[in-house]
Amino acid sequence: MFILGLTGGIASGKSTVSNYLASKNIPIVDADIGAREVVEVGTEGLQSIVTHFDKEVLSEDGSLNRKKLGAIIFDNETKRELLNQLLGTNIREWILTKVADYRRQDIPLLVLDIPLLYEASYQEVCDAVMVVYTPPEIQLERLIKRNGLTTKEAQDRINSQLSIEKKKQLADILIDNSNKIEDTYLQIDEWLDKMKF
Ligand SMILES: CC(C)(COP(=O)(O)OP(=O)(O)OC[C@H]1O[C@@H](n2cnc3c(N)ncnc32)[C@H](O)[C@@H]1O)[C@@H](O)C(=O)NCCC(=O)NCCS
Numbered sequence: 500m501f502i503l504g505l506t507g508g509i510a511s512g513k514s515t516v517s518n519y520l521a522s523k524n525i526p527i528v529d530a531d532i533g534a535r536e537v538v539e540v541g542t543e544g545l546q547s548i549v550t551h552f553d554k555e556v557l558s559e560d561g562s563l564n565r566k567k568l569g570a571i572i573f574d575n576e577t578k579r580e581l582l583n584q585l586l587g588t589n590i591r592e593w594i595l596t597k598v599a600d601y602r603r604q605d606i607p608l609l610v611l612d613i614p615l616l617y618e619a620s621y622q623e624v625c626d627a628v629m630v631v632y633t634p635p636e637i638q639l640e641r642l643i644k645r646n647g648l649t650t651k652e653a654q655d656r657i658n659s660q661l662s663i664e665k666k667k668q669l670a671d672i673l674i675d676n677s678n679k680i681e682d683t684y685l686q687i688d689e690w691l692d693k694m695k696f
């Protein structure tokens with residue numbers, strides 16, 4: 500089984516690419532889903548957040564108020580690192596369990612869609628890493644538009660990750676998503692063909 504890591508900057512187009520790969524029946528392990536599961540009501544992940552961040556990050560129904568926690572961590576490096584420490588191990592375990600499940604199924608290609616792939620060293624479990632790239636100004640523009648953020652909020656989120664230019668340098672496969680989506684799909688098709696998947 501070939502393990503393809505898929506990453507990029509926030510709002511650079513990872514989901515756009517992973518949805519396209521999923522439409523070709525390629526299985527995807529999505530770290531953002533794992534990151535939600537490990538903080539569901541009743542998990543030790545959610546409990547540890549309450550312990551370290553205070554009850555104000557909970558909504559009235561006891562679930563995580565993602566907007567509030569996001570507002571706290573994206574402009575505060577110390578708190579962001581604390582959250583990463585609290586959840587990192589549980590997210591890793593969630594991802595590696597999925598990988599082990601797929602290994603038993605004898606499939607040719609598995610995609611790991613992980614926003615913080617390089618930041619958390621997941622390249623070690625991948626055979627190759629595909630980086631979805633857009634220049635920083637397009638990334639900022641798309642993030643503001645999609646999430647309805649102010650320029651400062653969007654820039655804080657971008658700055659909370661390894662820069663997209665650095666990810667571009669590290670990439671084994673670079674997908675340029677700054678033009679039309681069809682142009683991006685074409686680059687994916689070329690790679691799939693080349694690899695005979
Ligand atoms: C802070 C939280 C509650 C904000 O939730 P929200 O629904 O607003 O955003 P969502 O989870 O959809 O994430 C959106 C994007 O933000 C970026 N992001 C998320 N967490 C982080 C982080 N700790 N550091 C840098 N970027 C991050 C990713 O690119 C992600 O795709 C949430 O992002 C979270 O729990 N983050 C910590 C878990 C984590 O590290 N997730 C990344 C998985 S590798």
Ligand SMILES: Nc1ncnc2c1ncn2[C@@H]1O[C@H](COP(=O)(O)OP(=O)(O)OP(=O)(O)O)[C@@H](O)[C@H]1O
Nearest residue numbers: 508509510511512513514515641645676678679680
């Ligand atoms: N080639 C493109 N042309 C125009 N808009 C695009 C293109 N690719 C993606 N978008 C838009 O940009 C936004 C970000 O794309 P997407 O959600 O795929 O990014 P992402 O990397 O998965 O983001 P995140 O890190 O937050 O999960 C979305 O609103 C999407 O519709």
